[in-house]
Amino acid sequence: xxxxxxxxxxxxxxxxxxxxxxxxxxLGQIGAPMAKHLLAWPGGxxxxxxRAEATLPFAEAGATVATSLTILAASHPSxxxxxxxxxxxxxxxxxxxxxxxxxxxxxxxHSTIRPETAVELSAVALEHGCHxxxxxxxxxxxxxxxxxxxxxxxxxxxxAEACRGPFERFAELIVHVGPAGHxxxxxxxxxxxxxxAFAVAAESQRLAEAAGIxxxxxxxxxxxxxxxxxxxxxxxxxxxxxxxxxxxxxxPILEHTRTLGNKDLDLALExxxxxxxxxxxxxxxxxxxxxxxxxxxxxxxxxx
Numbered sequence: 001x002x003x004x005x006x007x008x009x010x011x012x013x014x015x016x017x018x019x020x021x022x023x024x025x026x027l028g029q030i031g032a033p034m035a036k037h038l039l040a041w042p043g044g045x046x047x048x049x050x051r052a053e054a055t056l057p058f059a060e061a062g063a064t065v066a067t068s069l070t071i072l073a074a075s076h077p078s079x080x081x082x083x084x085x086x087x088x089x090x091x092x093x094x095x096x097x098x099x100x101x102x103x104x105x106x107x108x109x110h111s112t113i114r115p116e117t118a119v120e121l122s123a124v125a126l127e128h129g130c131h132x133x134x135x136x137x138x139x140x141x142x143x144x145x146x147x148x149x150x151x152x153x154x155x156x157x158x159x160a161e162a163c164r165g166p167f168e169r170f171a172e173l174i175v176h177v178g179p180a181g182h183x184x185x186x187x188x189x190x191x192x193x194x195x196x197a198f199a200v201a202a203e204s205q206r207l208a209e210a211a212g213i214x215x216x217x218x219x220x221x222x223x224x225x226x227x228x229x230x231x232x233x234x235x236x237x238x239x240x241x242x243x244x245x246x247x248x249x250x251x252p253i254l255e256h257t258r259t260l261g262n263k264d265l266d267l268a269l270e271x272x273x274x275x276x277x278x279x280x281x282x283x284x285x286x287x288x289x290x291x292x293x294x295x296x297x298x299x300x301x302x303x304x
Contacts, residue, residue, distance in 0.1 A: 019043035020078035022166045025069070025093060027054040030137070031083035031110070033144035037170040038081075039063060046075045069093065073100035079166050081135075083110040087117045094121050094132065103129030106162045110151075112136050112191070115181035118154060122180035131159035134180060136187035137171070148172040152190075154183030193232055200281045207268065210275040235293065244294040254293045261289050 023046040024035035032054065038045045045063040049055050055065045066072035072080070080101070082093055090111050097107060107125060109118060109132065118134035125132035133155030143149040150173040153160045160176040167174050177186045201222075208218050235257060237250055244251050265286040272279040290296035 021046050021064075021075050023047070023066070023072050023075065023077035023080040024083070025049070025072070025080065026083035026111075027051075027058070028083065029141055030144045031081075032057075033141065034081070034083065034110070034137070034149070034170045035063075036061075037147050038166060041166065041169065043078070044075075046072050046077060048072050069096045070100050073097060073102075073105075076102055077105065079106045079108055079163055081108045081110055081166070085111065087113045090117065091121065094125070098125060098128045098130060101128075101130060105130045106159050107132045108135045108163050108167075109133070110135055110137055112187055113184060115154075115184040115188075118184050119181040122155065131156060131162070132180065133159050133163060134183040135163065135167070136183055138187065138190055143172075144170060150175070152177050152183040152186040154178055154180050154185070156180075197232065200285075203279055203281045207272055207275070207277050207279065210277045211271065238294055241294065243297055251295070254295060258290050258293050258295055262286065265289065 019042040021044040022038055022041050024031065024038060025048045027035055027047060027049040031049075035045065035047055035058065039058070039061050045058070046066050047055055047058045047063050048066045048069065055063075059065045064075060066075065080097060082090060084090055084093055090109055090113055094107055094109070097105075101107075107121075107130060109121070113134070115134070118132070122132040122134075133153050135151050135153045135155075137144070137149045137151050139149040147170050149171040151167050151171045153163065153167075153174065153176045155176075156179070157176070164174060175186075177183055205215050205218070209215060235254065237254075238244070244254070265282055268282050269279055269286060271277075272282065291298050
């Protein structure tokens with residue numbers, strides 16, 4: 001008598017969802033190298049740019065070129081990265097996309113725009129069953145080329161998580177900083193530091209030039225030492241800007257920084273006076289250095 005053969009149990013595993021394409025709109029100086037890191041995305045890459053010549057390298061590398069945003073939407077991308085020039089262009093692109101993409105699509109705006117624009121467009125996207133995140137990037141062309149950008153995401157937890165896979169292709173650091181608009185606010189704060197530092201760098205160069213220092217050699221010194229110390233980011237250690245408590249563990253470190261900084265700023269201002277070089281940024285820095293470190297209370301008067 002033959003033994004009964006047991007039937008294998010039915011699988012209860014959920015079917016694996018197919019990986020959908022991703023799309024990239026705007027193949028400029030930063031957008032193009034970002035998009036190149038998405039060429040190997042398992043679901044495929046769809047690109048679009050007003051300049052046909054910008055899409056040619058992507059077509060040759062196997063990406064699909066969409067000659068209109070309607071055609072791009074028809075590819076059913078899960079995430080659409082948008083890297084265009086300004087608020088008006090972002091509004092135009094998002095409006096056209098929302099009329100054509102499937103519900104659930106995430107539109108990721110990498111352009112630096114007004115925070116209010118991101119908040120407004122995020123609400124409009126939700127009305128269409130989609131998500132919009134503001135996801136500006138930091139790291140410049142080299143960071144985009146090397147796949148080492150920092151991305152600041154403003155949007156829902158669900159939308160931020162949906163973006164993480166594609167973003168990891170071109171970013172080394174991905175930070176979900178809060179709801180819609182917060183990514184842009186973080187980018188503006190970060191760029192305030194960058195562009196203000198450029199102005200201070202020019203002041204530093206004027207002082208060095210007047211003192212007979214080779215400016216290219218000074219640049220080498222600055223780049224090298226900042227690569228070791230971390231530059232301005234090295235003192236951004238606090239979670240709030242209010243004056244520090246007397247027993248704060250960071251206080252001794254920043255008090256040492258204040259002592260050194262005040263001394264060197266005094267010496268730089270003294271040298272500027274001797275050489276007849278106006279140093280307005282150094283003057284303001286000397287007045288507010290301790291306040292900026294959270295060690296001194298604002299008084300409205302320059303530090304003694």
